[in-house]
Amino acid sequence: MxxxxxxxxxxxxxxxxxxxxxxxxxxxxxxxxxxxxxxxxxxxxxxxxxxxxxxxxxxxxxxxxxxxxxxxxxxxxxxxxxxxxxxxxTQGIINSTINSLVVAVLALVISTLLAVPAGYAIARYLFPGRDAIRLGILSVRAFPVVVLAVPLAVVFIRLGMFDKVHSLAMMHAALTLPTTILVVASVFASVPYELEEAALIFGCTRAQAFWRIVLPLALPGIAAAAILTFVLSWNEVFAAILLTISNRTLPAQILYTLDKSGDPFKFAGGFFMLVPSLIFIFFIRRYLFNMWGQINK
Amino acid sequence: MKKIGLTPYLLLLPSLIYLLLFFAYPMVQSLQLALRREGQYLHLRAEAKEEAAPTGTVAMQTDVTVLDRVRGEELLPNGRTRPVYWFLVEGPDTSGVPVQGWVSQRDVFIESRTESTTARVVNGEATQEWTLDYVRRMVTDFRFGNALATSVLLIVLILPLQFILAIVMALVLQSQIRGSTVFLYIYAIPLGISDLASGILWYSIFTQRGFLNSFLVSTGLLDQPFIFIQAGNQGWMIAAIVLAEVWRATSIVMVIVVSGLQAVSRDVIEAGEVFGANLWQRLRYIILPMLKPSLQVALILRTILAFQVFAVVVAITGGNVITVLANETYRWYDPARFNNPNVAAVYAGFIMLLSLGISFFYLRAVRSQEEATRAT
Structure with missing residues (x-):
């Protein structure tokens, strides 16, 4: 071998x-x-x-x-x-903070009240034009506020709505409405339809099923969308500075007085404006991807 | 899914009306502001009567020669009459061609109704007309070129940095490290931070007595603070704006990329790993191509948002030496400064066109690239 x-x-x-x-x-x-x-x-x-x-x-x-x-x-x-x-x-800061809060809460209420039925319709119904409407809503969510603010200011002056807190809130609600609708729709879509069906079988009317079953389940998501509106409105400065003069919101007031203020004012103001955003991320963390993730669908 | 009825439309109707009211209507208004002008023109008449047919149109302040005159009577409310003169005049019309016609005395300024041979048109009908005056004013303004160049420069500098950082963040988050949810929340914090706050934050770092100078001086790298933000240091000002924007606005790209990555099946990436693709190859040939739709959306979104950058620039530089398109829009609108909503509307429209044009370009570029790869 x-x-x-x-x-x-x-x-x-x-x-x-x-x-x-x-x-x-x-x-x-x-x-x-x-x-x-x-x-x-x-x-x-x-x-x-x-x-x-x-x-x-x-x-x-x-x-x-x-x-x-x-x-x-x-x-x-x-x-x-x-x-x-x-x-x-500093003069005007407390006032403008109150204005900011009022504007943000009003914007939140308007946009949530409008978005909940609209989001439900998109999530639960298949109807002709659904995709077109969805696409339309998607495309205006990135609409530049700079483009809207100038003509709206002129319209508001003409209608006697200029420099009013509620006019600015309406504008902010419009800016966030497309996003809110899409987020709310995705939240509703994640509530199993079977639950709603079961409620109908057990004798609920459609409205009752929505009110008792779907809405409570969707509430955390809707709240997250509402908080998003609040923060966007709290942060928004371009429309705010164009649409108000004596009723400025906090960012508009700070921006307007920026070149006349010293560093302590600026730094404290910067931090003060930052606080809600730090809390915000904690509340919306579960819905982060509902808000920005589904953007390309 | 339920059967189709009127219900979905009724549920959607309030939102659609609201959006139409706040998006479509202002757009029409914006066009009106930017391209239409209130004009006043006087119509010359074929006879010395109000209701006579017009022979031509003359602009305000046109000098005309008086060829003839007639004296008429006008009945006053108290029953008396007063003399009213009509003049046959000749002058250049709106396009410069000489025209003849009758005008009433209330529409012209004339020294002597009975003797003067020249007059000036001072009255007329208010009309709306198309005009490019406001556009011309924007384009010829010496800050316009500056603002456009800076806006574009900022986009060119910021976007690549943002996308690289966002992809790195997303890959780090996807690499299954412990505590990745905590990291995700930390990375997402800037999502809720306004551009004004971010501008002030970075101002605190770059200002003369700021943190960067504190660091450089106390470590002995500099003997005395360097003034980053001043008229002669445009490069540093741009750098500060770029950092502030990359710091603030990368999060949204990151979220979009992460959710895009989640859609890329892990199997595909692991298959690449098994076949020996290194990190770069996996990134180049597997991950990036599958991320393309997400990246495209993020690119469009970020470009549109970048044109609206405004408060960062004002917070860091004061908005005078360095200016951007959105800042100019505000300056032209601001009642305390130029107080000209018309030119502001032109700026707004210009930003709109740029945003649309670039979005369209991205979509086209990506598609034609796909066609090219399919053809080969």
């Missing part, structure tokens, strides 16, 4: 145990390095997002003297509410 000889090319690979081990270890190490670098990247991006917020918050919660100090400390100077108090006591 002669030992089989192989040409070099097809020599069977019989790795030794040690070599196998080393290979496995190397693969493990490479994997660990990859995981670690992903974590580092994830944390780095999180710092990129959070650092500016931290900086402005540390300024808002310090004394005006610390705000003007140089060089500034990255770690917060002694905690103080003086800068925020100074901001809130």
């Amino acid at each position: 002669t030992e089989t000889t192989y040409p070099d090319r097809i020599k069977p690979i019989t790795p030794s145990a040690e070599r196998l081990d080393a290979q496995r270890r190397r693969a493990k190490l490479a994997h660990a390095v990859r995981r670690a670098s992903i974590y580092i990247l994830a944390v780095a991006i999180a710092i990129w997002i959070l650092l500016p917020i931290w900086l402005i918050a540390s300024m808002a919660f310090s004394t005006p003297a610390d705000v003007r100090a140089f060089p500034k400390q990255i770690l917060p100077s002694p905690f103080s509410t003086q800068t925020l108090e100074f901001f809130l006591n």
Whole structure:
């Protein structure tokens, strides 16, 4: 018996145990390095997002003297509410904050009341023109507010609705209505139709089935959409500054007085406007993808 | 799904009317503001009578020669009469061609009704007419070119950075690391932050006594603060705006990309992995092509939104040295400044056309690319 000889090319690979081990270890190490670098990247991006917020918050919660100090400390100077108090006591700030809240709540109410039936219709009925209407609503959701604000201001002046809090709320409701309808529709669509059918079988009328079964299930989603409207309205500045003069909302007031104000006012104002957005993300987190994810369908 | 009736339409009707009222009607109004002008024109008459046929139309303030005159009587409410003169005049009409016709004395300014041989048209009928005056005013304004260039420059700088960052964020979130939901929420925080707040935030970093200078000086990299935001430092101002916008508006792209990624089946990506595709190859040949619809939508959305960037620019630079189209719209509208809603409407319309044009271009570009790949 002669030992089989192989040409070099097809020599069977019989790795030794040690070599196998080393290979496995190397693969493990490479994997660990990859995981670690992903974590580092994830944390780095999180710092990129959070650092500016931290900086402005540390300024808002310090004394005006610390705000003007140089060089500034990255770690917060002694905690103080003086800068925020100074901001809130500036003339027009409390008023404009109240205006902002009124506008945002009104916009929220209008857009929710309109969007719930519309969203339900899109989610539950198949009717001629449904796709066209959906597409139309989709296409106006990105409609530039800059384009609408100028003519609306002129129309509002003519109708005697200029510089009124409720006119601005109506405009904000219009801006968010397309998004709200689509979000509400996707929320309704996620409520199983079988539940509604069961309610009908057990003797509910259609309205009762909606009121008792569908609406309670959809309520968290509708609330999220409403909060979205609130925040968009709270943030909106272009239409606000065009449509109001004496009844300015907070961002419009801040923007209007920006070039005449010092850093303590600006930083405290920046932080103050930021607060609702930080809470907002907590409330809508489950519906993040309902709001922006379904955009291309 | 229920059977078709009137119900869905009734449910949708309030919303549709509301949207029509607040989107369609202002658009018509905007067109009116931008392209129509209140004009006043005087119609010359064939005879010395109000109801006589018109012979031509003369603009306000036109000088005319008086060829003839007649004296008439006008009955006053108290029963008396007073003399009213009609003049046969000749002058250039709206397009410069000489015309002849009769005008009443109340429509012209004339020194002496009985003797003067020249008069000036001072009255007429109000009419609406098409005009390009406001468009001309926008285009010839020295800030227009500046604003357009800056707007486009910002888009060119911001969008690629945003998309790269958003895709990186999405891939990180999709790589099944522990705590990825927490990271998702952190990355999504800027979704709710206004451009004004974001502008102020980055102003606090870039201003003379701001955090960046604090850092550079206290680490000894600089001896004294460098003034990033000043008229001579346009590059730094643009950089600050770009950072603020990338910081604020990448989240929405990220959310769109993540939901697009969720639609890409993991099997496909894993198959790529099994067949030995490295990260770049998986990205280039599997993930990006499947993300294309999402990216396209995000691109259109971000471009439209980018043209509306306004408060960031004002918060960081003051809006004078660096200006953008939306800022100009506001400046022209602002009653305290130019107080000219017409030119503001032209700006608004211009932004609208740009947004539409670019969206259309994206859609076309992507489609023709698809056709090209199919053909090969």
